[in-house]
Amino acid sequence: MRFGLLGTGYWATETQATALAAHPRAELVAVWGRDPAKAGAVAERFGLQAYELIDDLLAQVDAVAVALPPHIQAPLAARAARAGKHLLLDKPLSLTVDDAEDVVAATRETGVANLVFFTNRFDPVVAAALSEAEQTGGWFAGRVSLFGAIDTPGSPYAQSQWRHEQGGLWDVGPHALARLLPVLGPVRQVTALAGARLTGHVLLRHESGAVSEMSLTIHAPQAAGHFNNVFYGESGILELPGGSISAVEAFGNAVDELLALAQAPGATHPCDVVFAAQVVRILHAAVESVESGRTITVAPSR
Structure with missing residues (x-):
C-alpha cells in the first residue's frame, strides 16, 4: 500500500514516517505540509516526493497517514476519503462534532478502510x-x-x-x-x-x-x-x-490492521472514525459542561 504523509512535525516524522518507512508491506512515497520547506526536509530525510498541493499527493497514493492539528486533519481526511484513499488518522479526530461527522460520512460514501491511532489500543x-x-x-x-x-x-x-x-x-x-x-x-x-x-x-x-x-x-x-x-x-x-511498546511499534501495528481492513471490504474496527466521532461528542459535552455548569446529555451517533 502506497502511503502519503500529511504533516511534518515531531509526531509525523518520529512516529508515523519512521514506522511507515520500516514497514515491510507499506511504502511511504509522498509528504505534504503547511510549510513547504519543512515538507522538503522530510522528503529529503525519508527519500520521498514533497507536494505543494494535496490533490497532487492524493493522485499518487492508496492511503494517507495524518499527523496534523485536529481542526486541519478533519477536512483533509474527508477530502482524502472522498478521493478513495484509506485513512490512518490521529486523535482527536476533530474539534467539532460536525467536522467529525463529515469524516464519518465521507468514509461511508466510498467505503475506504479507516483507523484512528489511539496509541495504547494498538499495544x-x-x-x-x-x-x-x-x-x-x-x-x-x-x-x-x-x-x-x-x-x-x-x-x-x-x-x-x-x-x-x-x-x-x-x-x-x-x-x-x-x-x-x-x-x-x-x-x-x-x-x-x-x-x-x-x-x-x-x-x-x-x-x-x-x-x-x-x-x-x-x-x-x-x-x-x-x-x-x-x-x-x-x-x-x-x-x-x-504502554508496553514504543509509539513507533504501535503505529506499525496500526498499519498492519489498516492493511487487513483494506482487504476485507465492509469490515469495521473498534478504533474507526465512528468510534473517534463518539469520543469527540463526549469531549464537546465536557467543554459545554464546564462553560455552562450543567450536566450535558451526549447525543447518539447519527
Missing part, C-alpha cells in the same frame, strides 16, 4: 487487558488519571499551539476514553469542571449505569506526571497497565 498488552476486562464484566466504576508535562524543557510538544489552546481534555482525553469506553460502554451524560494547571475533571455516566471519572492535564509539573487506569466491579479492583 498488545493493553489491548489484551482491555479485552479481558470487557469479557469479565460487572464493572460499576472506572477511573483514568493522566497528567502530562508538556512544558518540561526539551518536550517535543512544547510549541504545539493547538495543545496549549485545547489542553489535556482534547490531547490526552481521547486516550482515556479509548480505555474506558470498551469496558464500560457508551456515555450518555457528562459533568465537568476545570481545575488548576488547566486540568479537566470529568464524570461520565455510561449507558450501562456505571460512572467513570477522568482527571486530565498536559500542564502538570514534571514531578507530578502521572498515569493510572482502574476499574471497580463485582470481581474486585483491576488496575490496567500502561
Whole structure:
C-alpha cells in the first residue's frame, strides 16, 4: 500500500514516517505540509516526493497517514476519503462534532478502510487487558488519571499551539476514553469542571449505569506526571497497565490492521472514525459542561 504523509512535525516524522518507512508491506512515497520547506526536509530525510498541493499527493497514493492539528486533519481526511484513499488518522479526530461527522460520512460514501491511532489500543498488552476486562464484566466504576508535562524543557510538544489552546481534555482525553469506553460502554451524560494547571475533571455516566471519572492535564509539573487506569466491579479492583511498546511499534501495528481492513471490504474496527466521532461528542459535552455548569446529555451517533 502506497502511503502519503500529511504533516511534518515531531509526531509525523518520529512516529508515523519512521514506522511507515520500516514497514515491510507499506511504502511511504509522498509528504505534504503547511510549510513547504519543512515538507522538503522530510522528503529529503525519508527519500520521498514533497507536494505543494494535496490533490497532487492524493493522485499518487492508496492511503494517507495524518499527523496534523485536529481542526486541519478533519477536512483533509474527508477530502482524502472522498478521493478513495484509506485513512490512518490521529486523535482527536476533530474539534467539532460536525467536522467529525463529515469524516464519518465521507468514509461511508466510498467505503475506504479507516483507523484512528489511539496509541495504547494498538499495544498488545493493553489491548489484551482491555479485552479481558470487557469479557469479565460487572464493572460499576472506572477511573483514568493522566497528567502530562508538556512544558518540561526539551518536550517535543512544547510549541504545539493547538495543545496549549485545547489542553489535556482534547490531547490526552481521547486516550482515556479509548480505555474506558470498551469496558464500560457508551456515555450518555457528562459533568465537568476545570481545575488548576488547566486540568479537566470529568464524570461520565455510561449507558450501562456505571460512572467513570477522568482527571486530565498536559500542564502538570514534571514531578507530578502521572498515569493510572482502574476499574471497580463485582470481581474486585483491576488496575490496567500502561504502554508496553514504543509509539513507533504501535503505529506499525496500526498499519498492519489498516492493511487487513483494506482487504476485507465492509469490515469495521473498534478504533474507526465512528468510534473517534463518539469520543469527540463526549469531549464537546465536557467543554459545554464546564462553560455552562450543567450536566450535558451526549447525543447518539447519527
